[in-house]
Amino acid sequence: EVKLVESGGGLVQAGGSLRLSCAASGFTFDDYAMGWFRQAPGKEREPVAAISNRDGRTYYAESVSGRFTISSDNAKSMSYLQIGSLEPEDTAVYFCVADAGLWNLRIGIGTFWGQGTQVTVSS
Numbered sequence: 001e002v003k004l005v006e007s008g009g010g011l012v013q014a015g016g017s018l019r020l021s022c023a024a025s026g027f028t029f030d031d032y033a034m035g036w037f038r039q040a041p042g043k044e045r046e047p048v049a050a051i052s053n054r055d056g057r058t059y060y061a062e063s064v065s066g067r068f069t070i071s072s073d074n075a076k077s078m079s080y081l082q083i084g085s086l087e088p089e090d091t092a093v094y095f096c097v098a099d100a101g102l103w104n105l106r107i108g109i110g111t112f113w114g115q116g117t118q119v120t121v122s123s
Contacts, residue, residue: 002026002112004096009117016121017084022096022114024077029053034072034079035105038092038119045095049081050105059106064090086121093118 008020020036035050049070050059058070069082079096094117097110104110 002098004098004112004114006094006096006114006117009094009119011120011122012086014087014121014123016086017082018086018119020081020083020094020096020117020119022079022081024079024096024098027098027112029072029077030074032098032100033102033105034070035059035097035099035110036068036070036079036081037095037097037108037110038090039095039116040089040092043092045108047097047105047108048094050102051079052102057102059102083119086119088121088123091119091121 003025005023033052037047039045048061048064051070053072067085071080096114098112099105099110
């Protein structure tokens with residue numbers, strides 16, 4: 001059974017930071033790309049970052065570039081999203097997503113999904 005379990009969300013003041021974690025199981029982690037998507041109230045879900053577990057290539061949405069950092073620990077089957085300089089506009093549910101292709105994650109497609117973790121940024 002595939003599982004993606006996010007943790008690390010919460011309430012933070014603008015300008016603060018958080019680290020989101022995703023524990024993956026049930027698939028060959030090294031063969032996949034991991035991504036983080038978010039969905040804000042009333043908005044469409046969007047990919048914000050992705051990383052290939054094969055070669056470490058990364059992708060960032062323009063809105064988060066320079067503030068968010070994605071990483072993976074293949075030995076632990078964990079994905080992380082370090083989010084900094086948070087803005088109220090970053091308030092959303094953040095989802096951990098896995099797919100065989102980094103490109104798929106870039107265009108919003110994912111095979112396996114976590115349940116999401118809420119990030120709320122107060123002004």
